[in-house]
Amino acid sequence: MPDLPLETSNIIFELRNVTHQFGSLAAVRDVTLQIRAGERVALVGPSGAGKSTLISLLNGTLSPSQGEVWVLGQHLARLSPRGLRHVQRQIGTIYQQFHLVNNLRVIHNVNAGHLGRWTFLKGVISLAWPLDVDTAAKALAQVGIPEKIYERTDRLSGGQQQRVAIARVLVQQPQAILADEPVSSLDPERSREIMSLLRDLSQTTGKTLVVSLHDIDLARSHCDRIVGLREGQVVFDRPADEVNETFIRALYKITA
Template sequence: MDLTVRAGERVAVVGASGAGKSTLLAVANGSVVPTAGRVQVLGTDPAGLTGAALRRLRARVGTVHQHLELVGPLRVVHNVNAGRLGRWSAGRAAWSLVRPQGVEEVVAALDRVGLADRVYDRTERLSGGQQQRVALARVLVQRPELVLADEPASALDPALADTALELLGELAADTGGALVVCLHDPALALRHCDRVVGLRAGRVVLDAPATELTLSALEAFYGVTR
């Protein structure tokens, strides 16, 4: 697949289950090595990096995983602070588990997602939608140059889904980077992204400005019927 995402773009990746959306993001953040072809992320090939160099790249790439990748028994503050581990020394990261660091910034991020009052709650006690918002707050404190999000609004009601996409778009704009977000909701893709890329069986079969697409056309691509 040939795909280039430039700084400043907000790209929605759409397609049916199994089309390759999650795999695309995993290749972009260096957690999956491609079996063929060549990948450049922020000017670097993740497959050629190991150890500290790979950690530095991942610190520049923020990912909201579909399965969130939160540690349930830990308090919310620790899961949000995980977004900063790539910039912290091992000693500071360990000390933060005892005495949380940067709490003011964590609270500010949680406030943006409506969870400022849950900073010291155990994460596993939150609802699925609340945990999804914790994952969003984690990326907000990370402030990455590239934001990758895999179905970041799947457990949210429509109003919170719009808020989540707005926050991710603002974050990418603030850092001068790009947003690549996998979505199953065609309307969200058209409202919050300026470009839509459609995958089918791991191949790009659609790549167009959002302004040139209609909701009915995207629904047809998904196979949505009314």
Template sequence: MSPLPVFQLEGVSCRFGAVTALSDCSLAIAPGERVALIGPSGAGKSTLLSLLNGSQVPTTGRVTILGQEVNRLSARKRRRIQRLVGTVYQQHHLVGNLAVVHNVNAGHLGRWSLAKALWSLVWPQGVQRAAEALTQVGIADKLYARTDRLSGGQQQRVALARVLVQDPAAILADEPISSVDPERSRALMALLRQLSETTGKTLVISLHEVEFAVKYCDRIIGLRQGKILFDAPATQVSDAMMASLYQL
């Protein structure tokens, strides 16, 4: 029997006023898959990610996360499901004037009481787990560094460590390499793939860089004007498919 999909979309459309961001999209993503979302700007990649992490609900159709239909959940149950999906944002969403350990510990916020979270700002809690996560992303020595004194690449790793502390079933990454140089891009993509391989977590990444999608992901979903143009194993994506995706 095949495992329950981590994510499933059935006939999903998403509209914002007169603008249709996604139209009649259906897909299923299984546990442990590494999936790249590619396509021109405005294709609907970020909207699709926001549906997968439960921060957006569809206008029509069904979105199921870990067997739970998001549209039917109460706000409390939706938050519980959202804690099982970690998102690495392009802007990192870090608090610059705090030490790295505090930003990493933000991954615990769904589990910690308010009192514990506030006390941790005075006397950091969960230090060992934070240190382990920073070791996993290659910046173990930055535990007590002030976050805004780190390089952009290091801050990106802090954001990823925060997600690891959250310990979700799946990791979503929205354009994680759009603002870094090719060498750092390769390092970050290799790190994401390695983390997926070692932890078994599902990985869904939106990318502009097609070569990184082909090299580091197993499956590629091509989006154009809010529609899924193709959904195929990375090894089967042809030049003709790419040309139709990015045609002017």
């Protein structure tokens, strides 16, 4: 692979002139971005700025209309479905609406994190007789809800469901975690708890964290780099402590 940059070992995600169109609407326009191992990056910007699209491009559930997405040194568009799955196993994603299977028990939603490694048969057996219970229990203990392991997921509150989603990522043991507005459905207290959980997780294990947020204060307090997006384009990209009110106002300003 001749066009691989030299410092590739350090780069987890790289977008090269990426554009993504939904019909005639360009959700992401000509974005170039590099994210290194261990970084905690917040994506901020108004609604419709392209944050969610960017996350979907990074975890390979969307492929760009133009440009290249590189993850862990692999050009996603050139991968076979099997190769893509292999890369995806190294990336855990957390969503705003949790995206859990509501009528399964918590244990199964957590164990879904294993699916990239388990055989199909093992997955099926585990649905009837949960396997690897210890791993799941440990993950749930880490997120603070060990007692919910055999509960039905839809019985849990929003904050608890988001913890289940995080436990699933813990079980998955990815190299990087993507979080798409993980706290937008939660109240401020719950939001802070979840963000702290994600930050601690990244700090203790050195996992890369890319999180899209509406709340600038949370971004500043929990991340070390902030990327401002507006109408699908990068407006600024700086260390968190350098992002002041001027940047924010420019990001959210209303243009006619």
